[in-house]
Amino acid sequence: MYNCIICRYHEIATKGNNRNMFEKCLVENIRHALREIAPECRVKRIRGRVWIEPGNAENVFAAEILDAINVRLADVFGLESYSPAVLLPVDMDVIRETALKLIPQAFEKFAGKIPKFRIRARRSNKRFPMTSREIEIDLVSAVAGKMGSGSFKIDLDEADITLGCEVRDEFSALYLDIFRASGGLPVGSNPRVLTLLSGGIDSPVAAWQIMKRGSPTDFITFHSAPYTPPETVDKVRGIAARLNRFQRKGRLFIVNLAEFQKAVRDNCAERLRTVLYRRAMFRIAEAVARREDCKALVTGEALGQVASQTVANMDTINRAIDMLVLRPLVGADKLEAIAIAEKIGTMKQSSVQVPDSCTVFAPSNPATSAPVDLALKEEAKIPGYAAILEKIIDDIEIDA
């Protein structure tokens, strides 16, 4: 009998003048998330609340549509929680009658057991003749009258069943569930960025964390065909598709780094190869980001995780470019990254073993501290360094 889904948000409500933009962004993202499963739904913004209406002739959500919506809303950033609800006029008799219709289905699930029950009323309508407390008492007595006072135990702290009741100026609402969503900021409320996406565990998690803070992201991945197989890129395509569930589809830029890697192999000190690859990746990513109007790069780097992620090497790699690099995992342990990868559904894909671009001609004993002047000296040994990168950038494939 639900005719509305009440959507709640926290952080965006505190953003002063930007609030309007944030709310609009959230509404658009909810519409986008529901467009395939429930295109008839109407998403509305009314005074600090966003709600979803069924938009069908019966004005009721079918149970299976509600399930599908639940799955999608869990991935919409900016949303704190949401509740399928019955929207009602501001009238205590109607509220009470409707509560008595809702309650039996909630109690049914506890057949044979006495559920702990509570009512949480919130009255923001100051003209309404009852206080929140009085509404709660009225509803509890009505429920006791209908179900029998021995059929439940009141527990205000830890209830099996909570009946929520809101009485606002224009409407009142009743609901039984509060589903937690992902929090964060609506994607699109911060500028677009470009994530360096490998087939590993960390970079998909980094992309997710940045989307969660409101930035939509495009993706760039490096392979080394023919030294890496097509599966290397296919794997990243799959991960990007999974990540696109959290935003409007971002593009994937597919870069073949092999020509550059050969030049490094043939001209430079072996121990510096990884750092030199990384500096080239950053330069190419920066060029693409500027061209595509992405305002920062994102990586899955975590301090000290591998040779290329020591402070010294990160500094040397960073100095190849003049653009902000966001590293949301810099202080994360691998286990923390894995826990998020599991939660967002990229862990399985990341666990598939395929050859990685970075390991092509990789040194067995990479430098853990390569000063930037040494890197520059080695790069100077590569004939036509800039032209090689330009050619690679010209040949980038784009999955749009």
Ligand code: ATP
């Ligand atoms: P990940 O699990 O994200 O691959 P990692 O712990 O394996 O990270 P590295 O392989 O050193 O660490 O990579 C550090 C970061 O550099 C990655 O998180 C990613 O952002 C970027 N990166 C590495 N390899 C590639 C690649 N082939 N294509 C795109 N980005 C890459």
Ligand code: MG
């Ligand atoms: Mg990696």
